[in-house]
Amino acid sequence: MFDRTRRNLLSRRRTPALQRMPWVVDEDTFVDSCTRCNKCISACETQIIVKGDGGFPTVDFTHGECTFCTRCAEVCPEMLFRPTTEQPWDIKAQINASCLAQNKIECRSCGDMCEVQAIRFKLQVGGVALPELDTDVCNGCGACLSVCPASAISMLTTELEEK
Known part of the structure; x- marks a missing residue:
């Protein structure tokens, strides 16, 4: 073991x-x-x-x-998977402080790739639109992570997120 x-x-x-x-x-x-x-x-x-x-x-x-x-x-020849009718996993995206938009640089790469629209952008008067992540909608697919030019997105399990 x-x-x-x-x-x-x-x-x-x-x-x-x-x-x-x-x-x-x-x-x-x-x-x-x-x-x-x-x-x-x-x-x-x-x-x-x-x-x-x-x-x-x-x-x-x-x-x-x-x-x-x-x-x-x-x-998989082993019994390592739960039924695929269940929720796939308990991971969600998390956007950290190195996000370009949060540093006043226009970027919407993550939102463009999010098929379920868990990442939306809130317009700011006189500034750049800021990303808002809806963790209830996020399915943890990771599409946003690979396209982020600042590597500002990570995938965390919901139990780590709560800590």
Whole structure:
């Protein structure tokens, strides 16, 4: 069994947990049961599933967005995925202070890519429009992350967001 918490303690790294594919069961079950066959990596239509720490598949939103096509879940020979009729995951986008618009530079790249329109821009008198993220609408697809020229967007699980 691979215990990520002990490894992080020894390495002194405080990085957030790797993002797994949508509909994946809990992290412990995933790490214990994933055979690292890479079928999910090959099946991903947007090629955002990559080999991560220890060779386990993880999602890298810098490559693009998740279209929730369910291919990763369909090709997996193990019982690692919840039913695809459920909510895919509990991650949401978060826009940080390095956002160009928040620094008075016109940019709407993230809003242009947000298909569900979770990112809208509020007009400011005498200034640039500021992004407003509706976390109730955000599905965590990551489309906004790869197009942000300032790398001002990150994807966080809702439990990390609440802290």
